[in-house]
Amino acid sequence: MAATRQRKEQAIQMLFFLFAAFSIVLLALILIFLFREGLPIFKTVTPIDFIFGKFWYPTYEPPEYGIWPLIVGSLVVTFIASAIAVPLGVLSAVYISEIAPASIKEILKSVIELIAGIPSVVLGFFGMVILAPWMQETFDLPTGLNIMNASLVLALMAVPTISSISEDALYAVPNEFKEASYALGATKYETIVKVIIPAALSGISTAVILGMARAIGETMVVLMVAGGAAAIPESLFDSVRPMPASIAAEMGEAPFRSGHYHALFATGIVLFFLTLAFNLLADYISNRFKEVGSATL
Amino acid sequence: MVTTANNIIFELKQVNFFYGSTQALTDISMDFEKNRVTALIGPSGCGKSTLLRLLNRMNDLIDGTRVEGEILFEGRNIYNADNDPVEIRRRIGMVFQKPNPFPKSIFNNITYGPRLTGTRNRADLELLVEQSLKQAVLWDEVKDILNKSAMTLSGGQQQRLCIARALAMKPDVLLMDEPTSALDPISTAKIEDLIEELKKNYTIIIVTHNMQQAARVSEMTGFFYLGRLIEYALTTDIFTNPQVKQTEDYITGRFG
Structure with a gap:
C-alpha cells in the first residue's frame, strides 16, 4: 500500500x-x-560599431549596420511614455485603493482593465487616424507620426500595467500601519504620503519598471505611429524608428541569412538584454525591502 | 462607585453602536476616572474592543458604522460634528493588539506623530525620543540603534516602541487593545510593569482577555457580554465578590 x-x-x-x-x-x-x-x-561589424553606429542603411551597397538611432528611438519614446504614464498610473492606483468610494472604485478598476484589454493595433490605429492629423494641424508639423504621438499611445498602454501592479502593492500594505498612523492623529492625506506610499514603494517601483519594459518591447504601436525614420531625433516631434518597429517592418524583406537578416536578429538580442535588465531591476527592487517587513508584491 | 465629578475623564451616556444593521453595543453608560487603570474584560465578540475604539473615534474608519448616545471627553461630546477626530486622536493614544511599528527607523517611528503636529527642531525631537523611550523602558536596549529599522526589534520591544510612540504625542489617555496577547510571558511582565509606572501620569484603559492581567494591573474592571456592560466595579470587588451571576461564571472560567 x-x-x-x-x-x-x-x-x-x-x-x-x-x-x-x-x-x-x-x-x-x-x-x-x-x-x-x-x-x-x-x-562584418564590431559590436561597438553595431550598437553605436549612427547609420542604419542595411540595404545600401555597402550596407551600414549602426543601430544607435534605433536604440535612441526606443529609449526616447519609452522614457517620455513613462514620464506621462508613471504619475497617471501611480496616482490612479492611490486613488483607487485608498480614496475612492466603493462604487467609483469598481468602475475605475473595470475601465483600467478595459484599457489593458484593447489590442495594441487598435491603439495604434487611434494614434494614426485621430492623434496624428490633430497633432499635424495643431502644431503645424510635417508629420503627426512622431515621438510625441508614439509616447502618448505607449503611455496609454503602460498606465494599466503600472496602475494595477501599484494597486496590488498598496493593498498589500498592512492595515495595522494605517491604523497606527490614524491613531497618532494623522489625516488621510498624511497617512497616504508618509506611511502607505513609502511602505508600498518597492512594489510601486516594480510596477513602474514593468510598465517601462512593456513600453520598450511594444512593437505594433511604434510601428504604426512613430514615423519610422531611422535617424537620431532632434526634437520631440521628429519621427523615430524604435528597435521593435525596425525588426517587424524589415524582417519580411530581408533575404534569409543575409547581413540585414543577421543584423535584425542582433537588434533583437539588444532588445532582449534591455528588457532583461528592466526585469532584473524590478526583481531586485521588489526583493530589496522584503526582510525589513515592508509591503512588497 | 465613589467618584467626584472632576475626576472623570470619559463619561459615556446610553451609548449604542452599530456595524451596518448589527448592533455591537447596547446602552452602555459608564465613567472612566483620571489617572486610573480601567480594564475591560469579556469573551470574544462582547464589544469591549469596539468600545475602546469608540473612545478615539477609530471606528470612524470603518464604513457603515453608527453611534448613538454621548461620549464625553473632559465634558465635551467627541462625536459632535465640530470635533475633529484628528485632534481627538492626538490627545488619546492607542496601542494595538499586534505590535505595529512603521517600517521606518526607531527614531522616525517615535517622531512620526510629533512631526505631524509641527515639531521640526532636531534637538527637540531627539529629546522627545529619549524621553519617550525611557518612559517605555526601552531606551537602554535601543539607544545605540535608533537609526535601525523598527522591524528588527523583537515583538516585546516592538510593542514597547509602540507605547513610546503613543507617549511621544503627550496624550492624556492611553487606550490599550489587548497589548500583550501577541507576546511571550517575559515581555508581558515588562509591559505590565510599564503600565504600573505609566498610571501615575496617564489614564489607561486596557482591553484584555487575560483575567489575571486585569486583576494585576487595573483598579476598575468592566465586564462585557453580548454588547452590554454587565458589571462595572472596583477590580477587587469584581474578582472576589461579583454581584452578577454571569460575571462570576466568566471569571471562574465556567464560560467564555
Whole structure:
C-alpha cells in the first residue's frame, strides 16, 4: 500500500517536472536561436560599431549596420511614455485603493482593465487616424507620426500595467500601519504620503519598471505611429524608428541569412538584454525591502 | 462607585453602536476616572474592543458604522460634528493588539506623530525620543540603534516602541487593545510593569482577555457580554465578590 502511494507521488512529481522543464527548454531554445541568427553579424561589424553606429542603411551597397538611432528611438519614446504614464498610473492606483468610494472604485478598476484589454493595433490605429492629423494641424508639423504621438499611445498602454501592479502593492500594505498612523492623529492625506506610499514603494517601483519594459518591447504601436525614420531625433516631434518597429517592418524583406537578416536578429538580442535588465531591476527592487517587513508584491 | 465629578475623564451616556444593521453595543453608560487603570474584560465578540475604539473615534474608519448616545471627553461630546477626530486622536493614544511599528527607523517611528503636529527642531525631537523611550523602558536596549529599522526589534520591544510612540504625542489617555496577547510571558511582565509606572501620569484603559492581567494591573474592571456592560466595579470587588451571576461564571472560567 505504502509502496504504491509512493510510486504515485513520484509519478506526479515527475509529471510536473516534465511540464516545467518543457517550458524552460522551449524558452532556452528560442534564446539559442536568437543568438545563433544574430551573432554572425559581428563578423562584418564590431559590436561597438553595431550598437553605436549612427547609420542604419542595411540595404545600401555597402550596407551600414549602426543601430544607435534605433536604440535612441526606443529609449526616447519609452522614457517620455513613462514620464506621462508613471504619475497617471501611480496616482490612479492611490486613488483607487485608498480614496475612492466603493462604487467609483469598481468602475475605475473595470475601465483600467478595459484599457489593458484593447489590442495594441487598435491603439495604434487611434494614434494614426485621430492623434496624428490633430497633432499635424495643431502644431503645424510635417508629420503627426512622431515621438510625441508614439509616447502618448505607449503611455496609454503602460498606465494599466503600472496602475494595477501599484494597486496590488498598496493593498498589500498592512492595515495595522494605517491604523497606527490614524491613531497618532494623522489625516488621510498624511497617512497616504508618509506611511502607505513609502511602505508600498518597492512594489510601486516594480510596477513602474514593468510598465517601462512593456513600453520598450511594444512593437505594433511604434510601428504604426512613430514615423519610422531611422535617424537620431532632434526634437520631440521628429519621427523615430524604435528597435521593435525596425525588426517587424524589415524582417519580411530581408533575404534569409543575409547581413540585414543577421543584423535584425542582433537588434533583437539588444532588445532582449534591455528588457532583461528592466526585469532584473524590478526583481531586485521588489526583493530589496522584503526582510525589513515592508509591503512588497 | 465613589467618584467626584472632576475626576472623570470619559463619561459615556446610553451609548449604542452599530456595524451596518448589527448592533455591537447596547446602552452602555459608564465613567472612566483620571489617572486610573480601567480594564475591560469579556469573551470574544462582547464589544469591549469596539468600545475602546469608540473612545478615539477609530471606528470612524470603518464604513457603515453608527453611534448613538454621548461620549464625553473632559465634558465635551467627541462625536459632535465640530470635533475633529484628528485632534481627538492626538490627545488619546492607542496601542494595538499586534505590535505595529512603521517600517521606518526607531527614531522616525517615535517622531512620526510629533512631526505631524509641527515639531521640526532636531534637538527637540531627539529629546522627545529619549524621553519617550525611557518612559517605555526601552531606551537602554535601543539607544545605540535608533537609526535601525523598527522591524528588527523583537515583538516585546516592538510593542514597547509602540507605547513610546503613543507617549511621544503627550496624550492624556492611553487606550490599550489587548497589548500583550501577541507576546511571550517575559515581555508581558515588562509591559505590565510599564503600565504600573505609566498610571501615575496617564489614564489607561486596557482591553484584555487575560483575567489575571486585569486583576494585576487595573483598579476598575468592566465586564462585557453580548454588547452590554454587565458589571462595572472596583477590580477587587469584581474578582472576589461579583454581584452578577454571569460575571462570576466568566471569571471562574465556567464560560467564555
